[in-house]
Amino acid sequence: MSSNKKIFRNIIATLLGEGVGALLNIYVIVLIARTLGPESFGDFAFILAFVGLLQLVTDMGVTNLLVREIAQKREQYKYFFGNVRLLAWTVTLVATAPTAIVCLLILEDRDFGLSLFIMTVAALIVFHSVIYGALFRAFERMEFNAAIFVIHKVILLALTLYWREHDPSILALCGYYLLANICQFLLFYACSLTVFKRIPWRFDPGLWKYVLFESAPIGLSMMCRRATLHVDTLILKAMAAPLALGLFNAAYRVIQIIEMLPFTLSIPIYPKLARLALGDKADFSRFLNQVLKFYAILSLPIVAYVFVFAEDIIGLMYTPEFASSANILQALAVAIFFIFPSSIMIYVYSAMGRQRLFTLISVATLATNAILDILLIPHLHAFGAAVGTVTAEALFIAGSLWFLYRQSVPVQWVRMSYKPLLASLLAGYAVNAVFASPGLLQFILASLLFAVAYLALILVSKTLNQRELAFLTALIKRRPAGKGAQ
Known part of the structure; x- marks a missing residue:
């Protein structure tokens, strides 16, 4: 298959996945807004904005760099991906500890603090999903990303409908977001095992330094945007x-x-x-x-x-x-x-x-x-x-x-x-x-x-x-x- 044909195929897959996923996400947000009302919805929107920025800080352009390195040196994909996986888990642990202290011990509103912490964990799980998504992007297999994106939104919609009927609170909603993101990660992991087999963790300090140094300008600009x-x-x-x-x-x-x-x-x-x-x-x-x-x-x-x-x-x-x-x-x-x-x-x-x-x-x-x-x-x-x-x-x-x-x-x-x-x-x-x-x-x-x-x-x-x-x-x-x- 020619490069241009692959690009066109990936554009169609991405547009379909993003389009269907966007429609489902619209419905989810509408249900949440209608249930919470303007003031409580504002609090939930703040939580989403905060964890969205935190996710960018933890990523810092690493996934984009991973796509470039694997696309240029496909024969070394296990070496790059194994190192980035371990690096991602290290970053996750480093980010989780101070967030837990602030959310669970410092914030006076305990429910809000717990909600913020749960959504932080949910966002960090998305970081790991995006890393697996970068592997599929590098091999121009965007149909996996598109399909998993849509399935994630379907799961989130189902959990949101359940939430409205049983416990329409922000704390419970954050818990369901966490559950949906865990399902998304497990789907990426299962698909990667099918396509690429098991890729073990690797630790190369030199590569870690290279990844962090090269990705920093891209990550900082993305974070600012x-x-x-x-x-x-x-x-x-x-x-x-x-x-x-x-x-x-x-x-x-x-x-x-x-x-x-x-x-x-x-x-x-x-x-x-x-x-x-x-x-x-x-x-x-x-x-x-x-x-x-x-x-x-x-x-x-x-x-x-x-x-x-x-x-x-x-x-x-x-x-x-x-x-x-x-x-x-x-x-x-x-x-x-x-x-x-x-x-x-x-x-x-x-x-x-x-x-x-x-x-x-x-x-x-x-x-x-x-x-x-x-x-x-x-x-x-x-x-x-x-x-x-x-x-x-x-x-x-x-x-x-x-x-x-x-x-x-x-x-x-x-x-x-x-x-x-x-x-x-x-x-x-x-x-x-x-x-x-x-x-x-x-x-x-x-x-x-x-x-x-x-x-x-x-x-x-x-x-x-x-x-x-x-x-x-x-x-x-x-x-x-x-x-x-x-």
Whole structure:
């Protein structure tokens, strides 16, 4: 099977897995929010944000480095994987001890502390699952990752339904998350035994040093980018009422679901970026501009759709208590336009050998978001957090485009965006005029009308030329033998 065909197969498997898993996760979050209410849901969202950051700290880019090393030296996969497995368990023990002290002995709210500790353990188990997932990624067997991801969400949904009927408390919910994550780990372990047989632990201090040193810049930048996504929740927890925290996270969950799409699409594009970065910068710039134009065509209608249907989305997902989240979702919708191109920037910087600069820009983005939150939340509450998020994401893209321009890789961002923007605005205006206050059936019809109107406007305006259509075809077309596709 050719390299491009494998990439296409993995894209389809990942999109299907992430798509079905995302839908199941949406339902899980909706059930939790409806059961807990805005204030308690805000507390649970804080726990998720905290353990999400902790998981990044323990990972620190190790899994991404593992993929690279195994992909380049497959014959040594047992050596690399055995060492990283033992390293992961060492990191887990180191992270668990101080967390247990803080959660179980220092925090005054015992139930909250125990809930936080249980979710910490659940997140660390996910770290081990991701390591096994990296092994399958390195061997381009993404169908295993996709299938296990969906099964995990099915198990979580079943446990959530049981939780609602028997003990709808945050503490019990965290216990069920832990149980679902244990099942996910056991599935990865069983599949690895089937495909790769048993891989024993190994201990090579030199390799451990190499792994930690090489993965640190990537891990730090990923941690900063993820922290930027969660910093609003953490600051709202400290500075605002629980209601504001719950309302913000109800809206932000919608954005987090959408952002999975560009991150999934960006993964298979990296190899070609890396190859082009070694050659003519004009070819690198041309390819990057084509990718970013397609991202603009995808992201702008999503922005318009979420903005127009914000009240309906919130109304369908949550109880009437969350109605105020609609305005927050409208503000956050603008961030989608910047999230799409930002998803590929870590690969752009890596291809150009400038990972450390990417880390610096990520740190600056995080600091900007945090400062704006501190300044705006006391006055605008949850809406202030939304403004901080959008502004920080916009500055991240502005800084990245300025860097590319200085590296003789100009990006025609305005030129590539104005036609999709006009098409999105016209489609959104038309749907809003026809369906002023839709119910469920009208909402579905309005969504279909919006999609048809946008596609028609894209075709009429000739947003995509023949060369770009050929480029889309080339992304999934099998190369002739002898091209040496990576």
